[in-house]
Amino acid sequence: MDKLDELFAQQEQLNDLVFRKQNLRKLDGTPLTTRDLVEMGRSDDPKGPNTDTNRWLGNYLKALQDECRELGDELLWKWWSKDSLDMQNIRVEIIDQLHFWMSLALCAGMDAQKVFDVYVQKNKVNVRRQETGYSKATKTEDDNRSIV
DSSP states (O other): OOHHHHHHHHHHHHHHHHHHHTTOBOTTSSBOOHHHHHHHHHSOSOOOTTSHHHHHHHHHHHHHHHHHHHHHHHSOOOTTOOOOOOHHHHHHHHHHHHHHHHHHHHHTTOOHHHHHHHHHHHHHHHHHHHHTTOOTTTOOSGGGTTOO
16 A cells, blocks of 8 residues: 555544544435545536535535635744744644545545546646646636546
């Protein structure tokens, strides 16, 4: 198991621990598991606003946004200040973001291999965009549609 696989496995275990301890349930009333969320995210079934997938993507996105805010609170913007960055806490806030980012990926039906595959494809799109003068005027999502 590589490092990214291990992180995803640990995140799934943590999520399941939280789900059990908080007695969290799917919309149908059955106990919630990360594996359920992954399978729902992978399925081709329509995912409207009243689905577990939408609900948990929203929950994890809100948590990620809050962790981003917490990181922002650690950054120094007062150029007249004598304060110093707390790099230890900054690193912890970044890892908190990673926890919720991985949970989002799991909800979208992505494991470590899928994240790697999509990243490589999207990175090629981004490089191509930079090489071809990407701008607001030329932006379309057409080059993203081939990413699977």
